[in-house]
Amino acid sequence: MKKLTVVFIALLLTVFAFSQTKLVFWTAPNPQQEMFWKEVVAEYETLHPEIDIEWSTIPAAGSSEEAILTAIASGRAPDISTNIFSGFAAQLADIGQLVALNELEGFDELVETRKMGSIIEGWKINGNAYVIPIYSNPVLMWWRDSLLKEAGFDNPPRTYSEIYEFSKNFVVPMERYSIQVIAGRNWWDRWFDFITYYYAGGQGKSYIDTERMKATFNDEVGQEVAQFIKTMFDNQWTAVDLGSDPFYNGAIAGTLMGPWSIAYAENQYPDVVDDIVITPPPVPDNYPSDQPIYTFADAKGLVIFNTTKNLEEAWEFVKWVFSREDFDSKWLEYTKMPPAREDLLSNEVFADFWETNPLAAEYAKYVPYAVPPAPITTTVDVQDIMTVELIEPLMHGTKDVQKALDDAIKAINRILW
Amino acid sequence: MSKKIGLAKKEARKGFSISSIYLIYAAIFWGYPFVWLFILLFSKWRFVGSPQFVGFRNITRVLTDPLFWKTVTNVFRFMMYYIPLVLIGALLFAIALNKIKFGKTFVALSFLVANVSSGVAYSIMFSNLFSVNGPINKALNSLFGITIPWFTSPQWAMFSIALIVIWKFIGYYGLILYAGLTAIPKSLYEAAELDGAGSLTKFFRITLPLLNPSIIMVLVLAITLAFGIFTEPYMITGGGPMRSTLTPMMHMITTAFQRMDPTYAATMAVFVAIISFGMIWVIRKTMEREVDLV
Numbered sequence: 001m002k003k004l005t006v007v008f009i010a011l012l013l014t015v016f017a018f019s020q021t022k023l024v025f026w027t028a029p030n031p032q033q034e035m036f037w038k039e040v041v042a043e044y045e046t047l048h049p050e051i052d053i054e055w056s057t058i059p060a061a062g063s064s065e066e067a068i069l070t071a072i073a074s075g076r077a078p079d080i081s082t083n084i085f086s087g088f089a090a091q092l093a094d095i096g097q098l099v100a101l102n103e104l105e106g107f108d109e110l111v112e113t114r115k116m117g118s119i120i121e122g123w124k125i126n127g128n129a130y131v132i133p134i135y136s137n138p139v140l141m142w143w144r145d146s147l148l149k150e151a152g153f154d155n156p157p158r159t160y161s162e163i164y165e166f167s168k169n170f171v172v173p174m175e176r177y178s179i180q181v182i183a184g185r186n187w188w189d190r191w192f193d194f195i196t197y198y199y200a201g202g203q204g205k206s207y208i209d210t211e212r213m214k215a216t217f218n219d220e221v222g223q224e225v226a227q228f229i230k231t232m233f234d235n236q237w238t239a240v241d242l243g244s245d246p247f248y249n250g251a252i253a254g255t256l257m258g259p260w261s262i263a264y265a266e267n268q269y270p271d272v273v274d275d276i277v278i279t280p281p282p283v284p285d286n287y288p289s290d291q292p293i294y295t296f297a298d299a300k301g302l303v304i305f306n307t308t309k310n311l312e313e314a315w316e317f318v319k320w321v322f323s324r325e326d327f328d329s330k331w332l333e334y335t336k337m338p339p340a341r342e343d344l345l346s347n348e349v350f351a352d353f354w355e356t357n358p359l360a361a362e363y364a365k366y367v368p369y370a371v372p373p374a375p376i377t378t379t380v381d382v383q384d385i386m387t388v389e390l391i392e393p394l395m396h397g398t399k400d401v402q403k404a405l406d407d408a409i410k411a412i413n414r415i416l417w
Numbered sequence: 418m419s420k421k422i423g424l425a426k427k428e429a430r431k432g433f434s435i436s437s438i439y440l441i442y443a444a445i446f447w448g449y450p451f452v453w454l455f456i457l458l459f460s461k462w463r464f465v466g467s468p469q470f471v472g473f474r475n476i477t478r479v480l481t482d483p484l485f486w487k488t489v490t491n492v493f494r495f496m497m498y499y500i501p502l503v504l505i506g507a508l509l510f511a512i513a514l515n516k517i518k519f520g521k522t523f524v525a526l527s528f529l530v531a532n533v534s535s536g537v538a539y540s541i542m543f544s545n546l547f548s549v550n551g552p553i554n555k556a557l558n559s560l561f562g563i564t565i566p567w568f569t570s571p572q573w574a575m576f577s578i579a580l581i582v583i584w585k586f587i588g589y590y591g592l593i594l595y596a597g598l599t600a601i602p603k604s605l606y607e608a609a610e611l612d613g614a615g616s617l618t619k620f621f622r623i624t625l626p627l628l629n630p631s632i633i634m635v636l637v638l639a640i641t642l643a644f645g646i647f648t649e650p651y652m653i654t655g656g657g658p659m660r661s662t663l664t665p666m667m668h669m670i671t672t673a674f675q676r677m678d679p680t681y682a683a684t685m686a687v688f689v690a691i692i693s694f695g696m697i698w699v700i701r702k703t704m705e706r707e708v709d710l711v
Contacts, residue, residue: 066674073464073679091677095465174550174558185657187671241568243548244541251550380675392659395569 020052021313028064028083028300029057032263032335037082039330040321051313058083072097072305079308080318082134083300086123086372087379089131092303094377098130099304104315113323115343118368123301125375131301132322133340135331137258138363138370139196139296141179143277147253156254156277159285160228163254167237170253179254180246181229181238182391187383191373192256194386196296197225199371200281204294208374208382208416215382215412218405224284226401230394240395248272256281258298259363262336278362297370299340325349336360338367378415385411457683464679475684485685488665489692491575495664496643498579503586503639504632510591515598525595528588536648543581544568544653568654571661578649578662586642590635597631598624629706636704637697644693665689 027037034057041055061067064083071077077097084092092098101107107129111117116133123131143156151169167178183189194217198207202221209216232238238252246252248269265273280293287293304314321327328339329349336357344350344364354361373379389408393399399407458475460468479485510528517524531539546553547567554564567577601624609619625632647666650656656663665685673682 062670063674066670069464069674069677069679095463095677097465174555174564176550184655186655187675189655239549239569241544241548243545243551246550378676380671387657388660392657396658 020050021310022052022054023080023308023310023314023317024078025053025055025317026058026068026078026081026083027055029060030335033082036327036331036334040327044317044320051317053317068092072307075307077305077307079310079314080302080304082302084131084303085298085300086125086131086375087377089123089301089303090125090375090379091377093125093128093130097305097307099306099308099311099315100128100130101132101304101315101318102129104311106315106319110319110322114328115341115347117342119340119342122297122372123299123375131303132318133299133301133372135300135335135337136340136367136370136372137260137298137337138366139192139256139258139281139298140363140366141254141279141281142247142257142261143254143279144247144250144272145275145277147176147250148277151253156279157282158279158289159283159287160224160231161285163228163282164231164235164237166253167232167235171237173236176250177239177242177246177252178237179232180242180252180256181232182240182395183256184240185387185392187380187387190383190386190391191296191298192258194225194229194391195373196256196281197228198222199294199296201225201284201287202294203291204369204371206371206374208376208412210374210376213376213416215409215416218402218409221284222405223401226390226394226405228282228284229391230397230401233395234397245269259337259360262357262359273359276359278359280366292369293366294369294371295366297367297372299370299372301340329353332360338364340367342368376416381415382412385415454683454687457680458687460680462680463677468680475681478681479684479688484660484663485665485668485688487660488663488668489689491661491663492643492646492665494575494661495579495582495646496640498576499582499643500636500639502579503583503590504635506583506587507590507594507635510587511594511598514591514595525588525592528591531585531587532589534585537652539581539585540649540652543577543649547577569658571659574654574658574662578646578654581649581653582642582646586639590638593635593638594628594631597628601627626706627708629704629708633701633705636700640693640696640700644689 025037025041027033037055041053045051045053058064058081059067059071061070065088068077068081068088089098110132111120119133119136120129123129123133141156147170148154148156148166151166153166153169157163157166163178170176170178181193183192195207198217198221199205201224202219205216205221207215207217207222242251245268247255247257248265265276281295283293302318304311304318308314325347326349328341331337331339332350332353338344338360341347344367345354345361350364354364376382386408389411390404393404393407394401456468459470459472461471461474462468514521514524545551548554549564549566549569553567558564566573568574605623605627606619609623614622645666646664647670650662650664651667654662656667669682669685669689672685673679
């Protein structure tokens with residue numbers, strides 16, 4: 001009798017174990033995001049005991065891209081992964097690794113519930129939505145109020161000419177510079193300088209025409225931006241190698257920053273926090289003052305890999321997560337990064353948060369005007385060419401504005417074709 | 418007789434089973450990737466599916482890729498600064514260490530600290546130190562009225578990177594040379610002194626020739642290091658300005674994982690390996706001497 005019971009229990013356990021559907025789910029290796037997903041996954045598993053979500057952060061590697069590609073190569077890709085930027089999504093879609101979510105049942109309802117209709121348009125690749133945008137980090141300008149006042153500026157400069165004026169009053173060579181115009185020389189730095197300025201000056205117009213596969217930034221706006229960069233370097237109002245944290249130690253009065261810097265500032269430089277004023281990126285002088293200013297969105301999303309054996313279950317989980325407002329509110333609470341939805345300021349759920357986090361609230365205002373990078377498969381090469389043909393010549397004064405733009409466009413179009 | 422054979426057999430089996438651990442290890446972590454590297458060399462593959470044979474296309478592409486050859490010349494520019502400076506520095510360190518009477522271990526250890534420091538951490542430290550408004554430029558400006566664009570001028574940037582790597586390896590190479598120095602018998606110097614040799618003669622006729630094995634070892638280490646340099650330029654200059662500090666390793670990693678072209682990156686890796694092995698072979702052929710200390 002005893003034996004029989006043991007056998008029966010063992011049998012029951014195996015049946016139970018095999019009837020559970022396993023979903024492998026990877027998220028960004030970031031403590032705040034981990035906290036969020038841990039709770040969400042636990043809740044889903046209690047609601048759905050038949051699903052076992054094997055949740056972990058993207059395995060340690062040089063970058064998430066590296067980890068995911070190696071996993072795909074060795075046939076160990078997860079079912080679902082977060083932390084995917086639009087360019088990488090385009091590459092993955094190009095090699096046929098992603099599920100086109102818009103073809104799944106309930107996609108339109110999900111977009112409607114989460115209020116992300118126009119945001120998702122910016123993420124489409126060849127007309128398909130492969131990515132659910134999780135967060136959208138507008139890049140905005142931070143200014144040190146006390147330093148502005150010192151130079152006689154009650155309000156932060158809005159246009160290029162105002163920045164020139166400010167620079168004349170403020171810059172002491174080798175001591176302090178007005179703003180950090182160029183973020184660095186890695187390919188991704190172009191997101192945080194040229195592309196941001198270009199979106200700002202051109203009302204969000206893309207630097208690449210993805211329909212005709214052509215670079216388009218040698219227009220009037222591109223010229224204005226390039227001239228701005230050149231003027232700042234020619235007059236030595238800015239520099240590149242300013243050491244670490246130049247904004248906080250007063251070596252510059254302004255710089256472009258993402259909302260992830262808020263938590264850093266609060267932890268590392270609490271004295272400076274009250275001195276921060278946030279504005280949109282600077283614009284050309286003739287930019288109409290009654291128009292909203294667009295900016296770049298550092299945005300990441302979630303994808304389902306089409307190697308998944310449990311597409312239905314994976315999609316159910318994704319739908320469940322993103323149809324819950326309280327999760328977006330929790331996300332905001334934990335990470336301070338605005339969820340990719342259009343009702344951030346009108347929805348009651350988030351109101352308390354904005355009240356207690358005024359710096360984060362500034363970012364929320366620009367989520368509707370924040371444009372993600374162009375969804376192309378050659379992001380690295382395109383932005384590397386921008387660096388070598390456009391930005392570095394402007395910094396070192398080796399080319400004039402038009403030639404730098406034309407050279408960059410020519411080289412980029414060659415690889416886009 | 419038969420007992421003897423049995424013993425020999427047993428010994429052989431024992432030997433084989435001990436070395437088999439290494440053989441299995443090598444087969445998995447060395448042999449398998451090596452075979453794969455050759456498959457990738459002649460194929461086109463983008464992480465999914467099976468590799469497609471493309472013949473010599475990757476190889477001709479590397480041969481005609483100006484960016485790859487730029488990174489290779491960057492390595493040679495790096496070595497031009499790095500090897501002479503680090504050799505002289507390490508030699509001076511070794512000679513000084515040999516002369517110190519007390520606290521030898523402490524001095525040696527303090528130089529080794531640089532070698533075990535995290536690349537990311539000291540890269541941040543140096544980029545602060547060398548920044549346009551950093552302490553070094555401020556001092557130079559107040560003393561001589563000049564500033565040096567350490568990381569922003571295409572001419573200086575590789576030199577600055579070399580300086581950092583020299584700082585890191587001087588203690589390590591110095592200890593290798595120091596070990597070589599202590600192995601030279603004192604009697605040789607005493608005999609030379611009796612013959613009236615001055616200190617320069619002693620250095621060039623005794624120390625330097627007898628140090629040859631250690632110097633060659635340092636050279637080989639320095640060359641392999643130069644072809645694999647990554648963290649410092651990646652963290653500090655991002656390969657710039659004007660791609661003057663872009664190294665083959667950086668180029669390969671972005672090509673494999675960001676441009677999604679692992680087969681092309683593998684081909685570049687093979688070229689880099691051939692070039693560095695070639696250099697080491699030439700150095701050993703031309704400079705290595707048999708040294709008999711007894």
